[in-house]
Amino acid sequence: MAPPAGQIRPAKYLGAFVLIVVALYSLVFFTGNGKATPKLGIDLQGGTRVTLTARAPDGQTPTDQALDQARDLIETRVNGLGVSGAEVVRDGTNLVITVPGADSEGAKRLGQTAKLNFRKVVGSPQPNAQPAPPSSSAPATSGSAAPTTTPSAPAGSENATAPTTTAQGRPAPALEGQPETSTPPASTPPATTTSAKPEVDCRKVFRGEYSEKPEDAIAESRACRQDPSLTTLDAQTVAQALGAFTCPTKDPLLGNDDPSLPLLTCDQKNEFKYVLAPVNPPKDGSVKDDDFSLYSRLSGEDIKDAVSGTDPQGAGFIVNLTFEGDGGDKWGKFTSANVSQQVAVVLDSQVVSAPNINEPILGGSTQISGKFTQKDAEGLANVLKYGSLPLSFEASEAETVSATLGLSSLQAGLIAGGIGLALVFLYCLLYYRLLGMLTILSLVLSGVVVYAVLVLLGRWIGFTLDLAGIAGFIVSIGITADSFVVFFERLKDEVREGRTFRSAVPRAWVRSRRTILSADAVSFLASAILWIIAVGQVKGFAFTLGMSTVLDLVVVFLVTHPLVAMVSKSKSLSSPKLSGLGGAVQAGADERALSAAKRAAVKEV
C-alpha cells in the first residue's frame, strides 16, 4: 500500500523562503534610497491628481506617438510648476498627472492643454451682443477690408488701407479695441448656409443648436462653420454670416477644427465673433508655397518659447514670443504679407487673442502687447508656450485631496486591514487550533513579503499604493487564507478516511495543491484582465489583488505545506487535540463503525 510518500524536507523549502525574504529586504535596504516605505497615492498622502482624456475627433484612437509626445510636453509643463515628485503617467488614452503635497493646485490648470494655431482674421470681428442697431460707418469699413479676404489678392498695397483696430498704432488684441459695429440685420440667413451640405441645417447651428451626439455635432459644426467658401465670399456676405452666428455656450467643435479650412468662431469669453482664414493652404497645389497672404502655416508646435514681462516702452505687460525651426521664417513672411491685419491665436478652436500686425516681423522673435493685466499676459504666454500639444485633452477627473484627509484615509485603510486580519486570526484559531497558528504565521509571512515587494515596485516601476490598492490587499487576505482552508479541509478528509495525521499530509497536499493552483489561476486571471483593461484607481486594485495571489502561492508552497509536514512528524504537536483534527478522527471512526454495522446487518438477512 501507500508508502510514507512525499517525504519532503521542510527545512529546504523554509530555507528557500528565508532566502527570498533576505534577498527582498536587502534590495529594500541597500538599493535605491534605502527607505522602507512604499510609494503612496495622493489619496493617501494628499495632493492633486488630474486625469486628462485625449479628445478623439472622428472617434479615432489617438496614436501612441502623439500620446507619448503629449505626455512629454505635459511633464515639462508640470515640472515648470516647480513642485517635486510630480508625475505624468500614460494610462491607455489618458494622461494621469499626479502632484503630491499641499501646494499642488496648479496642476489643474494643466488640464487646459490644447491645439494652438495662428489664423488670419478675415473681415472684422463682431461683438457677440444680440443684434445691435447698424451704425452708419459700418458699411464703409467693412467694404474697404474686403479685398484682403480674397485669397487671390496680391499681398501688399491694398492691405495697407485696411483699418486697424487700435488708434495709436500700438498692437493690441482685438477684444481690447473698439468693436466695429458692422452688423447687418442678423435675422437674414447668410448666403454661406446655402452652399453647405443639404442635410445639415446651418440655421440651427448658427443659432447655437447642435445634435446630441458628439460626432454629429462636430460634423455639423464643420459643415457650417468651416465652409471653404468663407474666405472667397465678398465682405458683405462674410459679415452677414458673422452676424447670424451665435456663440455656442458649449462648443462641440472645441479642438476639432480642421486647420486647412476657414473657421467661424468666438473668443474664449464669447465676447467677439471671428471669421478666420485657414492655417494651411489646401493640398491641391492651387496655392503657391510662398503665398502667405492668407495662410500663416503656423501651429503651436512652431513656438519655441513665450515669456510674459513688463513693457519696456511704457506701462503694461507684453508677451515675448520665439519661434523655432522655420517657424520664424514663416512668421516673417506671414507678417510681411499682412501688415495692419489681425492674426488670431486660436486655442482649441477659440480665439485667445487677436493682435494687430504692425510691421513685418523678421528674425524669429516677436512681441505681443496690449492692454494686458499681468495675469492675462502670463496666461497668454503659457498658452503660447505649452499649447503646442499634438492632441487636445479634456480633464476627466481632477481631484485634490488634503493631506489630513489623505492621512485619515490611510489610517482607516490600515485599521480596516488590521480588523480584518484580527477577525481571520480569531476564526482560524477557533476552528483549526494549531493549524490556525500555522495559518496566522503564514499570513504574517505573506504580509512581510508583500510589503517588501510593494516598496520595490514603487521604486522600480513607480507603483503607487492608493486607497483602492489597500482595499485590494484587504480583500486578498481572504484569498490567501482560503488556500490554507482548502489544504486543511483536505487534511481533514484524509484523516476522516482513517489515515493518521502524518500519512494524511502528503495525500492531502497533492490533492489540494491542484485545487489551490487552479483556483488561484482563476483569481489571477481575473485580476490580470482587470489590470490590462481597466483605468485609473481600478488598476491599483487589480494589481494588488493579482500580486497577493501570486505571493500567496509562494507562501503556501514554501511555508505552509513544509510547516504542516513538520508538525505532522512531531509526536507532541500532532496530537488530535492540538491539531484540531480530533473531531474528524472521531467522525471517521463513527462512520466506519456505522457502515460496518450495516454491512453486518445486510449479511445477516
Add this chain to the structure above:
Amino acid sequence: MAQSKGSVFHRLYVGTGAFDIVGKRKRWYVLFGLILLVCTASMIFKGFNAGIDFTGGTRVQLPAVSASGPISTDAAKESFTKALGEEPTAVQSVGTGASATLQIRSETLDAAKVATLKTALNNDLQPTGGLDTISDSAVSASWGDAITTKALIALGVFFLAVAIFLALYFEWQMAVAALVAVVHDVVITAGIYSLVGFEVSPATVIGLLTILGFSLYDTVVVFDKVKENTRGILGLTRRTYGEAANLAVNQTLMRSINTSLIALLPVLGLLVIGVGLLGVGTLKDLALVQLTGMAIGALSSIYIATPVAVDLKMRDPRYRAQAARVQARRDNLARKATGEPATGGDVVESTDDEALQAELRKEKALTAAAGVPSRTGKAADARRRPTGKKHR
C-alpha cells in the same frame, strides 16, 4: 437516511452527503430564478443611483468641525451660495467624530471657481486645519462612462478567458455551469444595488468585476472535488453522476462556508471602517459590493453551479445509461435485502485513488532524485509504521 447522522452541524462538518442539494435542484432553480426576476425588474424599472462619476460634477470635502463646534450643512450651503451665486446640488455630513466631513456637490466648476469656493468656505466656516484641509474632486460625466465601458469590455474578455480555461481544465459542461453561476452572481449583486439604492461609483463597478474572480474561485474548488469523485464513474455502478456531484458539494460544503466566512470577515471590517470613519468613498463602495457578491458567490457555487453541471452532464446518453445501471443494481439489492436503502451508508471516500497514488509516487521519485539520499534518519520511522495506514 440513517437517523444516527447527528446534528446538522455534525453532518456539515463530516460532509457525508447528507444534504440532498443536487437532487432537489428544481427547487433552487425556481427560488433563484425568482430572485433573478426581481433583480432584473428592479434594474429595468428602478435603475441605479448613479454617483458623481457618472453624472459629472464637482465635490468639495471639508472637515465638519471648526474651532467653535460642528459646522452645519446649512452654513456650508449658505457659504457656497454666497461665494458663487448659485446653489450647490447637495450638502451632506458623513463620518463620525474627528474624521467627520462635509461633502458639497455641485455642477462642474472650473479651477478658478473651485479656488474661490475653497477660500470662501475657509473664511466663512473656518474648519479645523484651515484651507489645506479642504479637498475637492471634479469629474466629467464621460469619465464614469469610460470606466463602465472598459469594465464591460473586461467582463466580456473575462468570460471568454474563463470559459476557455475551465473548458480545458474541466469539461465544457462545467465551464458553462460556472459561467451561469457567475452571471447569476453579477445580476443579483447589481440587482441588490438597484433595489437598495446605493450610489454606484466606478469603484462599485470594479468591485463587481472582482466578485467574478471570487465566485469562480469557489466554483473551481467545488468542481475540483466533483471531478475527483466522478472519475471513471461510467464504469461503476455505485453512484450516479448526480449523487457523486452531490457528495462533492457536501464534502466541500464546510470549506465553502469557511472560505466565505474568512473572506467576508476582512471585507466586513473594511465596510465598518469605510462607512464609520470615512463616510463614503472607495473603501465603502468596494466593501459593499464585495460583501453582497461574495455571499451570493458562495451560495451559487453550491446551489447553481453544480446542479447545472449535473443537468448538462445528464444530457449525455452515456451518463443516463450509467444512472439506469445504478438504479438496476439498487433495485436488485433492494429485492435481496428488503427495505434496506443502498445509498446513504457509504463511507466518504474518493474514487481517484489510483491517480493519487501515481502522483505520490512521482512526487517521491522527484524528491529522491532532487536531494541526497537520506535514509538514515528515516529508518526508525519505516520500522515503526511499515504500511503507513490503518495505524489506529
